[in-house]
Amino acid sequence: MGKYDFLIVGAGLFGAVFAQEAGKAGKSCLVVDRRSHIAGNIYTKEMEGIQVHAYGAHIFHTSNKEVWDYVNQFAEFNRYTNAPVANYKGEIYNMPFNMNTFHKLWGVVTPREAREKIEEQKRSCAVEHPKNLEEQAISLVGPDVYHKLVKGYTEKQWGKRATELPSFIIKRLPVRFTYDNNYFDDSFQGIPIGGYTKMVERMLEGVEVRLNENFLEKRSQYEGLADTIVYTGMVDEYFGYCFGELEYRSLRFETEVLDEVNYQGNAVVNYTEYEVPYTRVIEHKHFEYGTQPKTVVTREYPQVWNKGDEPYYPMNDGKNTELYKKYQGLAEKEGNVVFGGRLGQYRYFDMDDTIEAALACARENI
Numbered sequence: 001m002g003k004y005d006f007l008i009v010g011a012g013l014f015g016a017v018f019a020q021e022a023g024k025a026g027k028s029c030l031v032v033d034r035r036s037h038i039a040g041n042i043y044t045k046e047m048e049g050i051q052v053h054a055y056g057a058h059i060f061h062t063s064n065k066e067v068w069d070y071v072n073q074f075a076e077f078n079r080y081t082n083a084p085v086a087n088y089k090g091e092i093y094n095m096p097f098n099m100n101t102f103h104k105l106w107g108v109v110t111p112r113e114a115r116e117k118i119e120e121q122k123r124s125c126a127v128e129h130p131k132n133l134e135e136q137a138i139s140l141v142g143p144d145v146y147h148k149l150v151k152g153y154t155e156k157q158w159g160k161r162a163t164e165l166p167s168f169i170i171k172r173l174p175v176r177f178t179y180d181n182n183y184f185d186d187s188f189q190g191i192p193i194g195g196y197t198k199m200v201e202r203m204l205e206g207v208e209v210r211l212n213e214n215f216l217e218k219r220s221q222y223e224g225l226a227d228t229i230v231y232t233g234m235v236d237e238y239f240g241y242c243f244g245e246l247e248y249r250s251l252r253f254e255t256e257v258l259d260e261v262n263y264q265g266n267a268v269v270n271y272t273e274y275e276v277p278y279t280r281v282i283e284h285k286h287f288e289y290g291t292q293p294k295t296v297v298t299r300e301y302p303q304v305w306n307k308g309d310e311p312y313y314p315m316n317d318g319k320n321t322e323l324y325k326k327y328q329g330l331a332e333k334e335g336n337v338v339f340g341g342r343l344g345q346y347r348y349f350d351m352d353d354t355i356e357a358a359l360a361c362a363r364e365n366i
């Protein structure tokens with residue numbers, strides 16, 4: 001018998017939800033994280049009175065009422081609605097592609113005119129069997145939307161030209177024939193007032209947390225401490241990369257404080273031309289309708305991932321999916337260890353998916 005019922009590796013959202021549920025069921029937990037802070041990738045830190053999303057902009061959105069009620073126990077959410085704009089060579093377009101975008105592109109006013117224009121555009125470049133991402137995207141939305149709003153952004157995201165990327169990366173390019181700039185279709189959306197870190201802090205209330213602790217470096221010390229381990233780190237690292245490394249796309253963030261009240265007038269501005277090296281500029285105060293005298297902006301640069309870099313997006317292509325299956329096989333045989341979260345399951349999870357998965361994991365294992 002260990003000293004704790006659960007050792008939770010990772011104080012991110014998955015680990016925090018699991019710890020909260022275990023605590024409610026009267027179980028004891030120890031949470032360790034190798035970072036110097038809790039909340040994993042949803043960590044927000046205060047700068048100039050503004051909550052800065054340190055690992056990329058995070059907007060909470062879900063259609064799952066259970067998950068929405070769950071997070072609302074730990075934070076009050078504001079009415080933030082994600083409505084990014086795209087900047088293409090100084091021209092501003094609304095996203096996702098909607099009537100505002102089409103009006104700006106072609107001067108069309110009614111949905112019928114917009115549909116006709118898109119069909120005309122698609123016909124002008126019809127490709128029966130798209131061989132690459134460029135042909136695929138053009139066959140979905142036509143050349144104007146593609147060249148101004150899709151091409152450069154996608155090429156920067158993947159670090160490759162669109163003609164070298166496989167067509168399956170873009171299955172759909174949703175177009176909306178209303179003047180609605182809300183990026184998400186979900187029923188519930190918002191930003192926790194005061195930041196995500198405060199929300200996770202409340203989830204972890206009463207739970208013992210040790211920071212700056214790498215479980216894998218102190219494995220023998222930690223393994224005996226608990227009956228069950230919930231591991232939310234990288235699954236390949238846990239097994240010493242014995243089958244090789246799973247690949248990711250990474251990001252680099254450049255954050256600066258500006259001595260002005262309002263830099264770009266919106267929380268999220270996408271830069272869709274290839275020549276601008278970053279994909280997005282985030283102005284954090286707009287997530288909370290801030291009126292502080294200064295502002296904080298972050299430029300996002302997509303990066304090739306090398307071992308040791310922050311892993312952001314799993315590459316769910318054929319090669320990596322096969323490799324993950326091998327690790328999954330080992331994970332299933334690992335007696336008292338449960339693998340969870342975006343790194344433990346090598347899957348892109350939105351925050352609501354993470355909570356849903358952690359609640360299911362808690363139901364199964366507590």
Ligand SMILES: Cc1cc2nc3c(=O)[nH]c(=O)nc-3n(C[C@H](O)[C@H](O)[C@H](O)COP(=O)(O)OP(=O)(O)OC[C@H]3O[C@@H](n4cnc5c(N)ncnc54)[C@H](O)[C@@H]3O)c2cc1C
Pocket residue numbers: 009010011012013014015032033034035039040041042055056057058059060061213214215216232233234251312313340341342343349350351352354
């Ligand atoms: C750039 C970006 C933007 C995103 N934006 C959104 C958004 O707008 N909306 C949305 O819903 N979702 C968004 N997400 C998804 C969201 O970040 C995830 O759903 C969430 O962070 C997953 O939580 P997690 O606990 O699984 O992982 P993590 O937050 O990564 O937590 C895992 C923790 O485990 C720790 N750890 C790993 N290995 C060890 C070890 N050996 N020892 C000790 N500790 C260890 C890590 O330090 C980390 O803190 C975004 C993701 C990215 C990459």
